[in-house]
Amino acid sequence: MTNFAVIGNGAVGSVIANELKSAGKNVRLFGRQEQQIILSMPQQVKLNVTSLVVNQEKFDYIFVAVKATRIAEIRSALIKMCHPDTIIIVCQNGIGQLLQFNMAQSFQAAVYISGQKNGLQVTHFRDKKLILPEHQLMHQLKEELSDTELVIEVSSNQLTILWYKMLVNLGINTVTALSKNTAQIVEIPELRELVQSLLKEGILIANTHGESFTHEVVDEIMAIYDGYPPQMGTSMYYDTLENRLLEYDFIQGEFYRLARHYQLKTPVLDTCCILLSAYQYKKH
Numbered sequence: 249m250t251n252f253a254v255i256g257n258g259a260v261g262s263v264i265a266n267e268l269k270s271a272g273k274n275v276r277l278f279g280r281q282e283q284q285i286i287l288s289m290p291q292q293v294k295l296n297v298t299s300l301v302v303n304q305e306k307f308d309y310i311f312v313a314v315k316a317t318r319i320a321e322i323r324s325a326l327i328k329m330c331h332p333d334t335i336i337i338v339c340q341n342g343i344g345q346l347l348q349f350n351m352a353q354s355f356q357a358a359v360y361i362s363g364q365k366n367g368l369q370v371t372h373f374r375d376k377k378l379i380l381p382e383h384q385l386m387h388q389l390k391e392e393l394s395d396t397e398l399v400i401e402v403s404s405n406q407l408t409i410l411w412y413k414m415l416v417n418l419g420i421n422t423v424t425a426l427s428k429n430t431a432q433i434v435e436i437p438e439l440r441e442l443v444q445s446l447l448k449e450g451i452l453i454a455n456t457h458g459e460s461f462t463h464e465v466v467d468e469i470m471a472i473y474d475g476y477p478p479q480m481g482t483s484m485y486y487d488t489l490e491n492r493l494l495e496y497d498f499i500q501g502e503f504y505r506l507a508r509h510y511q512l513k514t515p516v517l518d519t520c521c522i523l524l525s526a527y528q529y530k531k532h
């Protein structure tokens with residue numbers, strides 16, 4: 249029987265593991281230590297978490313759902329979990345981290361699962377969708393998961409979907425992290441202008457790199473932000489509140505690197521990146 253591992257017992261990993269388990273799949277959920285967590289969706293489900301460091305088993309599919317800042321920490325355990333045909337699905341925001349998963353055939357999913365972890369409690373808000381890149385192995389995985397309630401799509405447009413997510417994260421994550429305030433800040437006219445400038449620079453970078461977003465995307469993304477509940481935080485907002493590392497390197501940092509590479513003028517992005525990298529300075 250095909251076996252599955254999910255690494256990361258947080259908002260994304262717990263939902264994936266629970267859906268696999270509910271469909272009768274052979275699945276193990278891994279975290280830092282052995283424990284039991286409660287997933288509210290909204291009915292409460294208990295999930296057993298196994299310590300990643302003591303694992304001796306190898307897996308056919310491994311979903312990686314730790315934050316991108318934690319990839320180095322799981323690397324040696326991940327290598328031990330792979331056999332020659334293992335497939336890794338990286339369930340993370342950001343772009344660029346796939347290069348670090350060279351221990352097996354790896355693919356990045358565009359993740360549409362919204363939730364939040366607080367201690368031993370994980371709350372699922374909405375969506376259970378993963379969009380995978382076009383590849384025969386991804387069609388095979390979609391087939392394997394067809395009897396689960398996860399929505400699996402395989403798209404030839406997946407890279408553009410990842411870039412669109414990057415843009416959505418670029419605007420709202422940056423300003424909520426830097427202001428340490430929730431989505432309500434898009435009500436401030438000057439802040440809206442700043443976010444719009446940031447999005448325009450992001451589109452310039454993405455398009456120079458091969459995408460073809462139109463400028464209407466700025467209004468489209470602003471409308472998404474306007475639809476957020478005012479008290480909603482973003483992952484980077486919560487990370488700053490907890491004084492944790494941000495997934496900066498894989499989102500704003502990736503835009504920043506590409507802007508340097510293509511010698512683009514991106515003054516708003518540059519200022520935001522200097523402040524965000526100063527926040528990260530000497531943090532572990």
Ligand SMILES: NC(=O)c1ccc[n+]([C@@H]2O[C@H](COP(=O)([O-])OP(=O)(O)OC[C@H]3O[C@@H](n4cnc5c(N)ncnc54)[C@H](OP(=O)(O)O)[C@@H]3O)[C@@H](O)[C@H]2O)c1
Binds near residue numbers: 259300321339340360
């Ligand atoms: N949450 C969302 O709504 C959402 C939506 C779309 C995309 N994403 C993306 O999905 C990815 C996962 O996010 P998330 O929100 O699920 O994160 P999360 O709630 O913080 O969960 C990450 C989990 O990984 C565990 N972990 C960290 N380091 C580990 C290690 N060395 N060994 C074993 N387990 C470890 C954490 O345990 P500890 O708590 O003990 O550190 C935590 O349980 C991120 O890239 C995020 O940007 C999230």
